[in-house]
Amino acid sequence: MSTPVATQSPPTPSSPDGPVRVERSLGARVLGRPEIGAFAAAVVIFVFFFVIAPPFRTPEALSTILYSASTIGIVALGVALLMIGGEFDLSSGVAVTTSALASAMLSYQLSLNVWVGVIVSLVISLAIGALNGWLLVKTKLPSFLITLSTFFVLQGVNLGVTKLVTGTVATTNINQLDGFASARTIFAGDIPLGFMTLKASVIWWLVFVAVATWILLRTRTGNWIFAVGGNQDSARAVGVPVAKVKIGLFMGVAFMAWFLGQHLLMNFSTVQAGLGVGNELIYIVAAVVGGALLTGGFGSAIGAAIGAFIFGMTTQGIVYAGWDPNWFKTFLGVMLLLAVLVNLYIKNSASKRK
Amino acid sequence: MTDTIAEHASHDLTAGTPLVAMSGVGKTYGAIRALEGVDLTVRAGEVTCVLGDNGAGKSTLIKIMSGLHPHSEGTLTVDGGEVRFGSPRESLDRGIATVYQDLAVVSLMEVWRNFFLGSELRRGNFPLAPLDIGKMREIADAELKKMGIHVKDINQPIGTLSGGQRQCVAIARAVYFGARVLILDEPTAALGVKQSGVVLKYTAAARDAGLGVVFITHNPHHAYMVGDHFIILKLGRRVLDRTRAEVSLEELTAEMAGGQELAELSHELQR
Numbered sequence: 084m085s086t087p088v089a090t091q092s093p094p095t096p097s098s099p100d101g102p103v104r105v106e107r108s109l110g111a112r113v114l115g116r117p118e119i120g121a122f123a124a125a126v127v128i129f130v131f132f133f134v135i136a137p138p139f140r141t142p143e144a145l146s147t148i149l150y151s152a153s154t155i156g157i158v159a160l161g162v163a164l165l166m167i168g169g170e171f172d173l174s175s176g177v178a179v180t181t182s183a184l185a186s187a188m189l190s191y192q193l194s195l196n197v198w199v200g201v202i203v204s205l206v207i208s209l210a211i212g213a214l215n216g217w218l219l220v221k222t223k224l225p226s227f228l229i230t231l232s233t234f235f236v237l238q239g240v241n242l243g244v245t246k247l248v249t250g251t252v253a254t255t256n257i258n259q260l261d262g263f264a265s266a267r268t269i270f271a272g273d274i275p276l277g278f279m280t281l282k283a284s285v286i287w288w289l290v291f292v293a294v295a296t297w298i299l300l301r302t303r304t305g306n307w308i309f310a311v312g313g314n315q316d317s318a319r320a321v322g323v324p325v326a327k328v329k330i331g332l333f334m335g336v337a338f339m340a341w342f343l344g345q346h347l348l349m350n351f352s353t354v355q356a357g358l359g360v361g362n363e364l365i366y367i368v369a370a371v372v373g374g375a376l377l378t379g380g381f382g383s384a385i386g387a388a389i390g391a392f393i394f395g396m397t398t399q400g401i402v403y404a405g406w407d408p409n410w411f412k413t414f415l416g417v418m419l420l421l422a423v424l425v426n427l428y429i430k431n432s433a434s435k436r437k
Numbered sequence: 438m439t440d441t442i443a444e445h446a447s448h449d450l451t452a453g454t455p456l457v458a459m460s461g462v463g464k465t466y467g468a469i470r471a472l473e474g475v476d477l478t479v480r481a482g483e484v485t486c487v488l489g490d491n492g493a494g495k496s497t498l499i500k501i502m503s504g505l506h507p508h509s510e511g512t513l514t515v516d517g518g519e520v521r522f523g524s525p526r527e528s529l530d531r532g533i534a535t536v537y538q539d540l541a542v543v544s545l546m547e548v549w550r551n552f553f554l555g556s557e558l559r560r561g562n563f564p565l566a567p568l569d570i571g572k573m574r575e576i577a578d579a580e581l582k583k584m585g586i587h588v589k590d591i592n593q594p595i596g597t598l599s600g601g602q603r604q605c606v607a608i609a610r611a612v613y614f615g616a617r618v619l620i621l622d623e624p625t626a627a628l629g630v631k632q633s634g635v636v637l638k639y640t641a642a643a644r645d646a647g648l649g650v651v652f653i654t655h656n657p658h659h660a661y662m663v664g665d666h667f668i669i670l671k672l673g674r675r676v677l678d679r680t681r682a683e684v685s686l687e688e689l690t691a692e693m694a695g696g697q698e699l700a701e702l703s704h705e706l707q708r
Contacts, residue, residue, distance in 0.1 A: 115594075302565050303557040306546075310554055313543035320503070320537060321555035322526040380545045430545070 115432070117374030118386030120425035124372070124418070125393050132400035139403045142279040149281065152395025153288040154343065155369055156388050158362070160288075160295055161339035163370035163387035165332045167299070169312035169379025170226040172336045174215065174233035176362030181237050182208045182344030183354040184245055187254035190262075197262035205341050211237070212337025216330030238360060245356035258352040270342075271350035284346045288388070291339070295384035308332065313380025368415055369394055372422040376430060393418065452482030455517075456618050456649040457502060457533065462511035463673075464497050471497040472673045474511070479618055479649040484640065486652045486660035488693055489670035495653050498670070499620050502651070503535035504528030529555075534611035538623040542603050544596030548588055551595045552577040552610050580613055581606065601632030608639050612648070619643050620651040625659050637663055657689040669693065 113119060132139045158175050165172055182204045190200030211233065218229050245252055257263060272283040299305035310318035311328045319325045348354055371377065372393060373386025397414055401407075457479040464472040472494040479485050489495045500506045501513065504522030512519050515531050522528045525535075542551045550573075558569040558576075578591045586605045588598060595603060604624050611619055621640060625633040640663050644650050654660050660667060667684055669677040669692055677684075677692055691699070 298565065301567050301570070303559060303568060304565060306550055306554065306557055306568065309546055309550070310543045313545045317537070317543050318554065320505070320525050320535060322524075322529050323555050324526075380543065
């Protein structure tokens with residue numbers, strides 16, 4: 084028992100003492116990535132619209148597509164991380180509106196600096212996220228039910244409170260308030276690049292994707308997110324703080340919803356209280372198309388970004404091609420079905436014995 | 438293989454020292470009594486086998502030791518001090534590591550990520566400090582190789598390994614992180630003959646390195662190959678408690694198969 088068990092390892096000339104392992108081929112590793120299906124689909128769709136719709140080929144069109152993608156992608160990113168952690172959030176669409184309304188009404192009604200509204204709205208948003216997570220951890224109910232309740236509660240609160248405060252279903256224009264100009268520059272400014280002009284939200288979106296990717300793959304927190312989604316009981320048994328991770332993920336979605344809410348507010352300087360219903364499903368679809376498994380434990384931040392980019396391309400591409408925009412929803416359904424099939428195939432081949 | 442385990446095992450372990458002791462431990466889930474009045478001592482350098490049929494209370498027993506559920510009566514002492522674990526982390530911090538039959542690993546995560554899950558190496562101690570991925574890969578790779586666990590690629594998802602290999606990775610992980618007491622929950626239940634043999638070898642190696650091993654199984658043959666002390670549970674109660682010298686494999690098998698009840702049944706069924 085004192086000598087190592089003979090394992091018949093193939094010799095490696097370069098490092099005779101080093102570990103002897105067989106590297107999987109580059110092809111196998113690339114095909115095992117969660118975002119590969121989305122990437123292929125994005126290329127096909129891009130080429131398709133590039134060929135059939137001449138206006139699609141201009142830099143201005145690319146700028147519009149990226150902007151459209153960023154408004155989906157920012158929250159979809161938080162949703163993707165939550166889904167990798169094994170949970171859903173159906174309240175993310177209306178939470179965006181809640182954050183914008185809170186910020187707009189606070190600063191207008193109390194005649195405060197816009198930034199005060201922005202910060203208080205952040206606190207409210209994070210509290211909603213924390214409440215979702217806390218309820219989930221405490222009751223152990225499916226996140227579907229908990230966030231469905233939050234969805235209805237927020238939808239009602241958005242309309243009810245706005246009507247009580249302003250008498251209408253939209254907030255008063257806030258563009259005359261102190262701090263609006265600086266807040267607009269940060270959340271919704273235009274960034275001239277010479278050949279095209281980008282919205283600040285696009286830049287923020289790309290920064291968030293980079294940060295999320297780094298968290299997922301390079302930090303302990305990321306390791307825990309995958310573990311909690313992949314096998315909650317195993318994770319708990321080796322000492323991962325499952326409850327904290329889940330609450331944190333819900334707060335992450337809430338942060339992203341807050342950011343998009345502030346962007347919309349600064350971009351249009353007023354918000355409709357009924358906005359956002361239905362968007363939660365688009366965020367989920369973008370995450371799933373980007374390779375996130377509905378059952379958790381697998382997915383990527385870049386995938387969710389590609390998923391959002393696909394939807395940005397399609398919403399704009401349909402317009403550029405001169406078609407009826409109503410077809411977008413049909414496209415959404417087809418993409419979701421294809422994505423689920425591709426994900427299933429990848430999951431099966433990744434967990435199969437080789 | 439033994440050398441590897443001995444290298445990481447705590448040096449204060451002397452064979453025969455009681456590490457974990459249970460006295461009159463019981464557990465109720467609402468109106469259901471899952472475990473009642475169990476006495477058990479886990480000693481360094483010994484394998485304590487806990488046998489029992491489904492529903493005998495084996496899982497409840499290990500859940501108490503590993504901190505998943507606190508006990509509701511009796512006393513649990515670790516290294517002479519009374520404890521009551523509120524979370525698996527507390528139990529791990531006292532050097533008690535559990536390798537579960539079904540929830541040993543996260544199958545979609547890479548081998549090295551599984552090896553270090555919950556005890557990741559980081560370059561710094563601030564929130565979101567980067568992981569030391571290179572070093573973790575290297576250590577996981579070297580540890581597995583030293584123990585003779587041959588995986589194709591340390592970066593492959595652990596779900597692509599065989600059941601026996603997954604158990605061995607989990608055991609290697611527990612030993613590497615300085616476990617003093619190793620609880621193995623039905624490690625051979627889902628395995629073939631050859632793979633069971635490999636797992637039993639690691640169990641023996643862990644014992645020889647001075648760890649206290651709790652081996653949960655319903656297979657008396659596997660238990661008798663490595664065990665020093667045998668406890669049989671039935672409906673939450675201890676029905677047999679003997680050392681290896683006091684019991685034969687035949688007695689153990691008969692007791693596990695139902696003992697007196699089986700004899701009566703066979704008498705009834707006689708034509």
